Amino acid sequence: MDLQSGKLYWPTTVTNPPSYPRLDENVTCDVLIIGAGSSGAQCAHFLCNQGLSVIVVDKRKVGEGSTSTNTALIQYAGEKSFISLSHTFGEASAARHLKLCEQSIRHIEQISRELPIDPDFIRRDSLYYASYQEDIPSLQEEYALLHKHGFNVELWDEQRIGSVYPFRKSSALYYYNDAEMNPLKFVYGLLEKARLEGVQIYEETEIAGKRFEQDAAVFFTKERREIRAKHVIIAAGYEDKDFKVEKNATLSSSYAVITKPVEQLENWYKRTLIWETARPYVYMRTTPDNRIIIGGMDKDTAYADTRDSKILASKDKLISEFTKLFPNIPVEADYYLGAFYGGTHDGLPVIGQYETYPHCYVIMAYGDNGTVYNGVLAKIITDQILHGSSPDMELYLQNRPLLEKVKV
Numbered sequence: 001m002d003l004q005s006g007k008l009y010w011p012t013t014v015t016n017p018p019s020y021p022r023l024d025e026n027v028t029c030d031v032l033i034i035g036a037g038s039s040g041a042q043c044a045h046f047l048c049n050q051g052l053s054v055i056v057v058d059k060r061k062v063g064e065g066s067t068s069t070n071t072a073l074i075q076y077a078g079e080k081s082f083i084s085l086s087h088t089f090g091e092a093s094a095a096r097h098l099k100l101c102e103q104s105i106r107h108i109e110q111i112s113r114e115l116p117i118d119p120d121f122i123r124r125d126s127l128y129y130a131s132y133q134e135d136i137p138s139l140q141e142e143y144a145l146l147h148k149h150g151f152n153v154e155l156w157d158e159q160r161i162g163s164v165y166p167f168r169k170s171s172a173l174y175y176y177n178d179a180e181m182n183p184l185k186f187v188y189g190l191l192e193k194a195r196l197e198g199v200q201i202y203e204e205t206e207i208a209g210k211r212f213e214q215d216a217a218v219f220f221t222k223e224r225r226e227i228r229a230k231h232v233i234i235a236a237g238y239e240d241k242d243f244k245v246e247k248n249a250t251l252s253s254s255y256a257v258i259t260k261p262v263e264q265l266e267n268w269y270k271r272t273l274i275w276e277t278a279r280p281y282v283y284m285r286t287t288p289d290n291r292i293i294i295g296g297m298d299k300d301t302a303y304a305d306t307r308d309s310k311i312l313a314s315k316d317k318l319i320s321e322f323t324k325l326f327p328n329i330p331v332e333a334d335y336y337l338g339a340f341y342g343g344t345h346d347g348l349p350v351i352g353q354y355e356t357y358p359h360c361y362v363i364m365a366y367g368d369n370g371t372v373y374n375g376v377l378a379k380i381i382t383d384q385i386l387h388g389s390s391p392d393m394e395l396y397l398q399n400r401p402l403l404e405k406v407k408v
Contacts, residue, residue: 028228038070045193074178075175095149101376111190125272127174135278178273208222246364250342251343252343255299284322307339349370364377377396
């Protein structure tokens with residue numbers, strides 16, 4: 001699958017990235033993880049040191065899938081609002097989801113300190129502003145529900161926004177303690193730590209077939225090597241559909257620009273993450289080397305040729321949208337790209353368990369907070385494998401309540 005095109009930034013931030021061998025023999029393990037991106041790496045992290053033999057395979061070099069284009073705004077609030085999720089799943093379930101995302105961010109922060117490769121995790125606040133006057137009531141409603149459930153967020157008016165930013169917006173939610181990081185360094189660090197703790201990792205090892213037995217799943221590589229496992233986690237990102245098509249999943253295209261380093265960011269209040277209520281929306285963040293990442297301009301296409309034909313125009317539009325907010329920060333694009341972006345119709349990520357795939361979990365952390373969702377789902381699947389159950393499994397299963405009420 002042609003996941004992305006353009007000039008990528010994150011690979012330039014890593015010198016001497018880790019490398020792993022191809023699988024060249026038949027192997028047996030307790031857990032096979034297919035995919036060595038964010039989801040696979042976080043699963044490997046949770047499963048290592050649990051007395052299980054774990055193998056990770058990827059058809060590419062590790063981290064060369066969607067991880068290389070992940071813009072890594074680390075937030076618990078997503079494109080589907082708390083209000084919207086509550087209407088679909090009920091207030092208690094929606095609140096539980098957001099709390100799990102908060103826990104995931106805390107865990108990502110904790111493990112980032114322990115990795116052999118520093119992923120540049122930095123806590124940042126977020127500003128989520130009303131793009132239009134008619135969006136203000138929904139922001140007020142969202143704030144009331146977030147405040148009710150103890151989330152650290154404030155509702156800012158135009159005067160408060162204008163007092164610290166060089167732009168004015170009628171209203172905004174100001175979230176405390178979100179974060180940013182380098183997603184590629186994070187994956188490299190997780191995998192290296194897992195390798196040091198006994199996980200076997202194989203790259204350039206493509207799965208080409210499968211067979212299911214009563215007590216095991218057997219997957220075959222293109223080189224006809226056999227991997228026999230008691231449990232399998234299919235963590236192939238947006239290429240999960242190569243294994244199993246999920247009716248709740250969607251695929252579109254998104255765009256990003258990474259600027260050349262800028263000389264000053266003093267009037268960017270606390271270097272907050274910034275996004276907006278408009279759909280499609282534009283978002284932005286900074287990097288440790290004073291670049292600015294501007295992303296969004298999503299297009300409803302799952303065709304690579306169509307996606308790529310819009311990269312240059314989207315680059316210019318993203319720069320223009322940034323300049324509207326920060327006219328005194330001159331920027332010039334250095335890297336720019338178009339990439340596939342997965343979501344779900346109902347707004348929650350998915351753990352797939354299917355009769356046609358016994359012994360398997362399909363992890364689909366689709367949505368704008370993919371790194372955070374990966375942490376949530378990886379922990380749940382680990383609990384399922386180790387203990388046979390997780391109290392939060394039902395919330396994310398593909399056949400969760402109310403799914404059928406969500407129409408395309």
